[in-house]
Amino acid sequence: MVSGAAAPGEALLLVLDYPGLRLESRVEELGLGDRTGLRQVQLLRAPLPTATDPAGHLAELLARRPEGQCRAVLAYCASAPLADALAGHLAAAGPRPPVVVFDAEPVTTSTVLDAYRDTLTQLGARAAEPEAAELASLVDRPEQFIGAARRNLVAHVSDALRSDGCEPAEAGVLAVALTASCLDWLTHLLVARHVPRPEFPGPVLNIVSAGTPGGDVRVSCDRTSLLRDPRTREATLSFLAAHGALPTP
Structure with a gap:
């Protein structure tokens, strides 16, 4: 993926594809930058935005946009609401750029709470009822x-580290570092949950894999390979061309 300063007036393809380990393929694997002449720019890169309110979060994302004209916005899964809001x-x-999202699903209160429970499971812990109730009330x-x-x-995490013999002060420092990426993910989901629909709506295409409900275009592949399937690429290029997003030869 291309990085660095953009030339004035350069045509941009803005991407919202949350980083981190996952089995699913990534937007960059579609190779759209090479095929369109658009400069592909990943906005969700380290350090990730920290604002928990949608307006502040979008402002942080937009501040990462290099100089040039955004011709389209692409997003994967839970980032889809942010892509639509960004385009708006x-x-x-x-001009409002067209948006293409892949395996987009709604981010709900349950999505956020499930992510928190999954995080605890990965850390080898479980939320007591008061903890779970408090978080449910704060979504x-x-x-x-x-x-x-x-x-x-x-x-x-501090309790677990101390149980393994770590000194309390060291356990606290390590716990902060070990939980930082989990909190980044929860922040991302919360913003996606609360971001309002854009004032200026426009064309959006949702390309989904075989097991994802809804969608505008269905590709008969599993979720892990959607973003490397040539049919996904062709559907994306066709949509962008139809909405004038591709540079003219």
């Missing part, structure tokens, strides 16, 4: 949710 924001100052207050999640996760 860009429409306030110019609509993202800043407070992240504060409570940080406190709880650090406590769980």
Whole structure:
């Protein structure tokens, strides 16, 4: 994926594809930059945005955009609501770019709470009922949710480290480092859960794999290979061409 400063007026393909380990293929594997002449720019890169409110989070993402004209926005899975909101924001100052999302699914309260429970499981812990109830009550207050999640996760990890013989002070420092990526993911989901629909709606294509419900175009492949399947690439290119997103020869 290309990085660094963009030339003035360069045509951009903005990408929201959450980093981290996963079995599923990635947007960059479609190779769209090489086939379109658009410069592909991944906005979700380290350090990840930290704002828990949608407006602040979008502002952080937009600040990573190099100089040039955004011709389209692409997003995977839970990042889809952010892509639509990002395109809507860009429409306030110019043409609204088309959006292509892949295996997009709604991010709900259950999505956020399930992600927290999954995080605890990965850390070898389990939320007591008061902890779970507190977090469920805070989903609509993202800043407070992240504060409570940080406190709880650090406590769980610190306890586990001390049980393994780690000194308390060292356990606390390590726990903060070990839980940082988990909190980044929860922040991402919370923002996707609360981001409002854009004031300037526009064309959106949802390409899904065989096991994902809904969608506009279905590719008969499993979820892990959707973003390396040539049929996904062709559907994306056809949609972008139909909406004038591709540079003219």
